[in-house]
Amino acid sequence: MFNNFGDMQTMSKANMDATMKSFEAVTKSTQAIVTEIADYSRRSIEIGAKAAEKMIGAKSLDKAFEVQSEYAKAACEDYVSEVTKLGELYADLAKETFKPYQDFAARMTPTR
Numbered sequence: 001m002f003n004n005f006g007d008m009q010t011m012s013k014a015n016m017d018a019t020m021k022s023f024e025a026v027t028k029s030t031q032a033i034v035t036e037i038a039d040y041s042r043r044s045i046e047i048g049a050k051a052a053e054k055m056i057g058a059k060s061l062d063k064a065f066e067v068q069s070e071y072a073k074a075a076c077e078d079y080v081s082e083v084t085k086l087g088e089l090y091a092d093l094a095k096e097t098f099k100p101y102q103d104f105a106a107r108m109t110p111t112r
Helices: 005-056 061-108
Strands: none
Touching: 005 061
16 A cells, blocks of 8 residues: 555645545535525524514404415425525535545555
């Protein structure tokens, strides 16, 4: 695997480079996830507040039920959309975290 000390140094440097690139990918992906969660939370609060205002202003019980039904449907759709986005972001996190190690692993695999 290692023919000399220089090969070992080269592999150590490659490992360090892969580790640093992996940490960069984790940081970038984590920031994207946190931003998405914060945006979703803000949006949910705003939509909930608007629905509450509409319910308070409802002139009849039927109108209040209609507002509640619309809100529940929109909240559910928004939640499913958000979970899908977060799933994609977490999948990207995993891919980007291990991508720098693919080249490193290829170098470490002995050729026959």
